[in-house]
Amino acid sequence: MTLDKNKLSQEKLDQIITAARLMKTGGVVAFPTETVYGLGADVTNANAIRKVYEIKQRPANHPLIVHIGEIALLKSWAQAIPESAWILANHFWPGPLTLILKRSQHIPDYVTGGQDTVGIRVPAHSVALALLHALGPDKAIAAPSANLYGKISPTSAAHVRAALDKKIDMILDGGACTIGLESTIVGFNRDTVSVLRPGGISVSAIESVLNKTVVLCQNTRSATRVSGSLPAHYAPTTPLKLYPTEMIFQTARRLSARNLRSVVITWSDIDLPELNGSNIHHVRLPNKPTSYGKHLYATLHQYDHAAFDYILMEAPPELPSWLAITDRLQRASFSHISSTI
Structure with a gap:
């Protein structure tokens, strides 16, 4: 070459x-x-x-x-x-x-x-x-x-x-x-x-x-250790949680009622509910996995340093083309799975 x-x-x-x-x-x-x-x-x-x-x-x-x-x-x-x-x-x-x-x-x-x-x-x-x-x-x-x-x-x-x-x-x-x-x-x-x-x-x-x-071999024990294979990885300091589409905004509103700020990051063309107050910020990433993947980490970096209490991510679609993104988000949220909102 x-x-x-x-x-x-x-x-x-x-x-x-x-x-x-x-x-x-x-x-x-x-x-x-x-x-x-x-x-x-x-x-x-x-x-x-x-x-x-x-x-x-x-x-x-x-x-x-x-x-x-x-x-x-x-x-x-x-x-x-x-x-x-x-x-x-x-x-x-x-x-x-x-x-x-x-x-x-x-x-x-x-x-x-x-x-x-x-x-x-x-x-x-x-x-x-x-x-x-x-x-x-x-x-x-x-x-x-x-x-x-x-x-x-x-x-x-x-x-x-x-x-x-x-x-x-x-x-x-x-x-x-x-x-x-x-x-x-x-x-x-x-x-x-x-x-x-x-x-x-x-x-x-x-x-x-x-x-x-x-x-x-995703999420299975492999005899070979490789980079990025631990359950918790790729994580922001701000707690990150994954939610199905229908749950993400009601979770954000529940947090807002407790005076907690959250950034809601989605990919789908869902209709936005009425968002009251300044405790909720909505970001829409591209709905194509290649474009979404290109912007994912940059978006997390941006909002990890923006004084939010939670980063709420819309769960990716269960499609092979989204596999790598799902893998990264599951690992990024792993440390916060047991915490309740």
């Missing part, structure tokens, strides 16, 4: 070269991808990876995803790669797909949480690819999302700055993420292909490319 540097300004290329130099000397750099912003460090630098875990306050046994610059480099970072993985890589990379593969000797324990597997992907973002190319073909970037562990993922440089500004060496600003949800994570076990985390690529798209049924 050839990188088209003409898409980037000279100023941006200079920033990327600076970021690469920092990473080569053990620095930690936030950088954009098409999914969310990553908190990147040189895979082979133990001190830099340790800083990533410390900055995020991330458990040491929770593995990081390794980002590489092109498909041809996959053999350097993984071994015993199954045919299905090659098919998916050639079809979806660069793109929001992470493959869980047997790690090569170049991948140390501190990246994989001690597992013998590693998650690898090629990001579809010109800045991320330019950074990888600036590092060189013998380097890769280990990067979780550039936020505090378990909190809302960042989809802009401003989100990273608000959470981590003084803690990291540099933030590469690449604009708003075009997908806005994390990558789909796929694992392989003999002839079985499993989706371990739904994301930017649908299960049906993977099945279509492989011409076989794929197992969905």
Whole structure:
């Protein structure tokens, strides 16, 4: 794959070269991808990876995803790669797909949480690819999302700055993420292909490319630990709750009567009831899952810092195309399930 540097300004290329130099000397750099912003460090630098875990306050046994610059480099970072993985890589990379593969000797324990597997992907973002190319073909970037562990993922440089500004060496600003949800994570076990985390690529798209049924391991115990798989994740500080369409506004009115402020976030074209007072704010996100996903985290960031007592989300439709969004919202609301309104 050839990188088209003409898409980037000279100023941006200079920033990327600076970021690469920092990473080569053990620095930690936030950088954009098409999914969310990553908190990147040189895979082979133990001190830099340790800083990533410390900055995020991330458990040491929770593995990081390794980002590489092109498909041809996959053999350097993984071994015993199954045919299905090659098919998916050639079809979806660069793109929001992470493959869980047997790690090569170049991948140390501190990246994989001690597992013998590693998650690898090629990001579809010109800045991320330019950074990888600036590092060189013998380097890769280990990067979780550039936020505090378990909190809302960042989809802009401003989100990273608000959470981590003084803690990291540099933030590469690449604009708003075009997908806005994390990558789909796929694992392989003999002839079985499993989706371990739904994301930017649908299960049906993977099945279509492989011409076989794929197992969905969502909300089930998997032998392989992967990013974003804990019950509570992607969560705002403000309590977030999911409600069916018919219940969400009556809940908001009940809270308002107690002088509690709530932001009501919907996707459907429901008729708004009469909303009295200033305790309820309504936001409508797009009713198409791709557009909804692109704006979800940015919306949560905005209203998590707007002095509301609750974020009330209209439950997504029970359709395969909304699977990744449902997954994120269920995990974002998990810590607040037992609380009553």
